Amino acid sequence: MQYTTTEGGLSMTVSVYLLCSIFVSSVFYILLRSSRCRRLRLPPGNLGLPLVGETLQLISAYKTENPEPFIDERVNRFGTLFTTHVFGEPTVFSVDPETNRFILQNEGKLFDCSYPGSISNLLGKHSLLLMKGNLHKRMHSLTMSFANSSIIRDHLLVDIDRLIRLNLESWSDRVFLMEEAKKITFELTVKQLMSFDPGEWTESLRKEYVLVIEGFFTVPLPLFSTTYRRAIKARTKVAEALSLIVRQRRKESEAGERKNDMLGALLAGDDGFSDEQIVDFLVALLVAGYETTSTIMTLAVKFLTETPLALTQLKEEHEEIRAKKSEPETLGWSDYKSMPFTQCVVNETLRVANIISGVFRRAMIDIPIKGYTIPKGWRVFASFRAVHLNHDHFKDARTFNPWRWQNNSGTISTANVFTPFGGGTRLCPGYELARVELSVFLHHLVTRFSWVPAEEDKLVFFPTTRTQKRYPINVQRRYGSQAM
Ligand code: HEM
Structure with a gap:
């Protein structure tokens, strides 16, 4: 998931965070000295300064265009499994594909997902991202069933095509690509979840959403953080707006009317979900699909702009598809399937951009791994980014090179090294949808x-992956391409 925050809010957040971490860190140091921890062979590493650990080094690295040294230096000293202390807790970082796979595959058995308190509070306890056990399994597969290839092919593609064209129609002169992409992905997600077409309602909901997401990485103490307070208020407004829709649709559903969307499926199932459960579920899905996909759209355009040969090849592929169609004709599934170079661009953008740079988990028991032990209760971070940008797995790993995907899977070694959508039981249910949305967007662009x-x-990577100025571009309509 992605989030945004203001610089002022961020520094306030960081200072409050530092104060709060004093308590957590003190507890940690006591823990470290405890005989149980001394007996365990922890992955090697450096816990940094008392209280703040290595948080400030991490933040300052990720606020630059090249955050890699933070991990590179530690891998050189300690290996691919190392201990650090960030965001108030000792954390074991894994930059090893096999260990990452082990972590993902053992979700719910050895590791549990672990989100900061601010995110959990703002998402709501019934969101898919926080669910566990059998309920999680059932809801994950329900979500998958609303975003799988056949649903996209038979139902969603036509709206994806239409809404993207509608948005592009209004472009002229200078646009902030990140903003436009966010608008597009929000509208697409609302349509998929509850069949609403864009309008004033969607736009005002989106504005509240922006505030909710800004609160994600603040300290969840309303007294200390204005951003968090604002986010809580916005979350209440979002919940009220969605509750109204849910109530209305429940009535329609009881009267035998059923819409073929995610909300329809939640209402029609045998689970008897309450309005609150459904609202939390919708809130989280909107968050999960919105920032990630809009960021990948923006970064694909940025990388292509900086790699003119790739942009030329991409244009040729799409002009060929367009040449076979009349102007207003929408893209069909077979068109999507005849975009081989676009798929290389999509893969390479996912690999280099690393919108979700990795996932946090918590060890449920003491876990022996690679000759070390991760103590029960410790945080683990499986870094996808470090694997994607490792020269052992991808030749010239830090260069955007879509052609690497042309003749093979794009990797030197094979399994587990390309995981932009995670894996295991929490594999992103929107992985195909995101790819289709990006491909259709590139086509029309x-x-x-x-x-x-x-x-x-x-490009910066803290607090999220994004460009500092929302990627402003000057656009010019191409000759022969009319506004629709
Ligand atoms: C480029 C776009 C996207 C990227 C890079 C991405 C990446 C990810 C990753 C890495 C995870 C795993 C998180 C974890 O294991 O803790 C995840 C989970 C999730 N994603 Fe995506 N995602 C994208 C787009 C979408 C879209 C379009 C949707 C909308 C359906 C979506 C819905 C979700 C949901 C609901 C989860 C939670 C799954 C669970 O916990 O069971 N994502 N995503």
């Missing part, structure tokens, strides 16, 4: 517009 960056813009 390159066949309708040419563009140049309006300003130099930098």
Whole structure:
């Protein structure tokens, strides 16, 4: 998931965080000295300064265009499984594909998902991301059944195509690509979840959403953080707006009317979900699909702009598809399936951008691994980013090179090294949807517009992966491409 926050809010957050971490860290140091911990062979590492650990080094690395040294230096000193102390807790970092797989595959058995308190509070306790056990399994597969290939092919693709074209139609001169992409992905998700077309209601819901997401990485103490207070208020408004819809749809469903969307499926099932459960579920799905996909759209365009040969090849592929169609004709599944180079661009963007750079888990018991022990209760971070950008797994790993995916899986070694959507029982249910949305977006963008960056813009990775200026571009409608 992605989130945003203001710089001011962030520094406030960091200072409050530091105060709060004093307590947590003190407990940790007592724990470390405990005889149980001394007996265990912990993965090697450096716990950094008392109280703050290595948090400040991590943050300052991830606020630059090149955060890699934070992990590289520790891997060189300690190996691919190392201990550090970040965000108030001792944390074992794994940058080893096999260990990452072990972590993902043992979800709910040896490891539990673990989100910061702010995220859990704002998502709501019934969100898929926080569910566990059998209920999680059932809801995960329900979500999958609403975003799988055949549903996309038979139902969602036509709306994806239509809503993307509708948005692009309004573009002229200068646009902030990140903003536009967010609008598109929000509208697509609302349509998929509850069959609403874009309008004032969707836009005002989106504005509240932005505030909710800003609260994700604040300290969840309303007294200390204005951003968190604002986020809580916005969350209440979002919940009220969604509850109204749920109530209305429940009545319709009881009267035998059923819409073929996610809300329809939640209402029609035998589970007897309460309104609150359904609202939490919808809130989380909107968050999960919104920021991630819009960021990947923006970064694909940025990387292509900086790699003109790839952009030319991509344009040729899409012009060929467009040449076979009349102008207003929508893209069909067979068109999507005839975009081999686009799929290389999608893979490479996912690999280099690492929107979700890894996942946090918590050890449920003492876990022996690679000759060490991860103590029960400790946090673990499985870093996808470090694997994706490792030269042992991908040649010239830190260069955007979509052609690497052309003749093989794009990797030197094989399994487990490409995991932008995670894995195991929490594998992203939107993985195919995100790919289709990005492909259709690229199709309409390159066949309708040419563009140049309006300003130099930098990629940063903290608090989220994004460009600092929302990637402003000057667009020009291509000759022969009419507004629809
Ligand atoms: C480029 C776009 C996307 C990326 C990179 C991405 C990545 C991920 C990753 C890595 C996870 C696993 C988190 C974990 O294991 O803790 C995840 C989970 C999830 N994603 Fe996505 N995602 C994307 C788009 C979407 C979309 C479009 C949807 C909408 C259906 C979605 C819905 C979810 C949900 C509901 C979960 C939680 C699954 C669970 O905990 O069972 N994602 N995503």
